[in-house]
Amino acid sequence: MTLSNPLPALSDIPDTIAGVLRIENSDREATTPIIMDMLRSVYPHEQVFGEFCPVQGYIAAPPREVWEYLADTRSLEEWTYSLRGFTATEEPGLWLAHDRLGDSTEIYTRTVANAEAMTVDYHCAWDQGQHLWMIYLMRVIDAQAVLDKPGSVVLWVNCRHPFYDHNPYPETAPAKRPVWVGDFWDMFAAGHQLELDNLKAICEYRAAHGLAIKPDWMRR
Amino acid sequence: MTLSNPLPALSDIPDTIAGVLRIENSDREATTPIIMDMLRSVYPHEQVFGEFCPVQGYIAAPPREVWEYLADTRSLEEWTYSLRGFTATEEPGLWLAHDRLGDSTEIYTRTVANAEAMTVDYHCAWDQGQHLWMIYLMRVIDAQAVLDKPGSVVLWVNCRHPFYDHNPYPETAPAKRPVWVGDFWDMFAAGHQLELDNLKAICEYRAAHGLAIKPDWMRR
Numbered sequence: 001m002t003l004s005n006p007l008p009a010l011s012d013i014p015d016t017i018a019g020v021l022r023i024e025n026s027d028r029e030a031t032t033p034i035i036m037d038m039l040r041s042v043y044p045h046e047q048v049f050g051e052f053c054p055v056q057g058y059i060a061a062p063p064r065e066v067w068e069y070l071a072d073t074r075s076l077e078e079w080t081y082s083l084r085g086f087t088a089t090e091e092p093g094l095w096l097a098h099d100r101l102g103d104s105t106e107i108y109t110r111t112v113a114n115a116e117a118m119t120v121d122y123h124c125a126w127d128q129g130q131h132l133w134m135i136y137l138m139r140v141i142d143a144q145a146v147l148d149k150p151g152s153v154v155l156w157v158n159c160r161h162p163f164y165d166h167n168p169y170p171e172t173a174p175a176k177r178p179v180w181v182g183d184f185w186d187m188f189a190a191g192h193q194l195e196l197d198n199l200k201a202i203c204e205y206r207a208a209h210g211l212a213i214k215p216d217w218m219r220r
Numbered sequence: 221m222t223l224s225n226p227l228p229a230l231s232d233i234p235d236t237i238a239g240v241l242r243i244e245n246s247d248r249e250a251t252t253p254i255i256m257d258m259l260r261s262v263y264p265h266e267q268v269f270g271e272f273c274p275v276q277g278y279i280a281a282p283p284r285e286v287w288e289y290l291a292d293t294r295s296l297e298e299w300t301y302s303l304r305g306f307t308a309t310e311e312p313g314l315w316l317a318h319d320r321l322g323d324s325t326e327i328y329t330r331t332v333a334n335a336e337a338m339t340v341d342y343h344c345a346w347d348q349g350q351h352l353w354m355i356y357l358m359r360v361i362d363a364q365a366v367l368d369k370p371g372s373v374v375l376w377v378n379c380r381h382p383f384y385d386h387n388p389y390p391e392t393a394p395a396k397r398p399v400w401v402g403d404f405w406d407m408f409a410a411g412h413q414l415e416l417d418n419l420k421a422i423c424e425y426r427a428a429h430g431l432a433i434k435p436d437w438m439r440r
Contacts, residue, residue: 008437022418023320041264043268044261051276054377081243117339137366145343160367201237
């Protein structure tokens with residue numbers, strides 16, 4: 001074993017960068033109390049779900065099929081709580097639905113999926129389809145690789161775009177609508193968990209009953 | 221506006237699936253208290269970081285360049301706390317380094333990156349390079365899209381593979397090594413945050429000083 005370091009790490013940087021902790025400048029004895037001080041028995045909601053809203057879960061259904069299901073925008077009609085009535089618009093790939101959380105609220109969705117990385121991103125917005133700033137970042141992982149069992153792991157993160165705090169296109173909102181999508185940000189952690197639980201229950205039911213994860217009607 | 225639902229959602233499923241909450245079977249009045257009951261002012265460490273360990277952060281540096289940097293296995297020599305001495309093995313794409321957290325501990329890494337989805341997965345293992353079960357799932361997102369400002373968002377999740385609790389290949393471990401990588405699982409949340417902070421500081425220093433995010437020596 002050699003601890004020599006043949007790679008010129010950080011050799012382009014003449015300064016010491018404040019806050020960079022590497023074993024060379026902060027050994028285990030120095031770093032352990034720093035780590036311990038970052039750990040908590042409990043974490044405030046704002047720290048866990050303030051700027052980002054990550055939820056994850058295991059689904060006992062094949063990852064490739066779960067990805068194919070999610071990659072079809074119409075799957076949202078099934079596993080979301082309130083997105084309903086998806087119809088294709090005249091713009092290729094752009095779907096229109098209603099978010100029944102809002103009164104008379106239209107939601108536009110464009111799904112960007114990558115088969116190799118098994119990512120599925122839903123680019124959405126309430127009221128208008130020109131600027132899809134609500135982005136649901138999802139990814140399906142083969143649970144065999146990461147949990148040593150068959151099935152899928154689904155990762156899902158939203159980032160707190162400033163438009164959640166402030167509707168940038170109020171002129172596109174229906175008159176007198178009492179709510180804005182961002183009013184629900186603090187509930188996203190639970191709401192998304194609820195929807196991930198829906199996704200899990202639907203996929204696992206289909207897998208257990210020999211049904212296609214992506215149903216036939218979605219293949220038409 | 222129409223609330224009619226032209227799509228035959230869940231039409232292949234004759235049963236009511238337990239635990240599926242949709243606005244049709246659980247309206248807002250019924251669901252709000254369920255959501256509120258899932259929310260907490262604080263969450264236990266085990267709930268947030270028990271089975272999955274998600275960390276996220278914003279980096280003021282261009283996403284494509286941050287992705288290219290991360291996609292080179294040798295970047296780990298710079299921004300990780302303790303992985304050092306990366307050398308290519310005879311197996312294409314498989315790198316050998318030392319994890320200086322363990323005494324005399326070899327770590328093997330194969331990086332799987334997707335340029336389009338900007339994912340970077342480090343498939344690693346202590347001691348042996350045949351079964352790379354420690355998988356660091358990372359993804360770079362354009363912050364302009366999700367936070368309305370230039371820069372990158374980095375998502376990073378590890379899943380608690382059962383081998384963290386039990387070394388499956390003890391015969392490959394150095395004699396009398398006092399630690400196993402899984403001993404550190406409960407510290408991953410803080411340790412990964414520390415390393416994400418390193419990554420942020422290094423990338424932001426380079427971006428602010430007009431240096432390439434991926435340094436020249438890594439291009440050779």
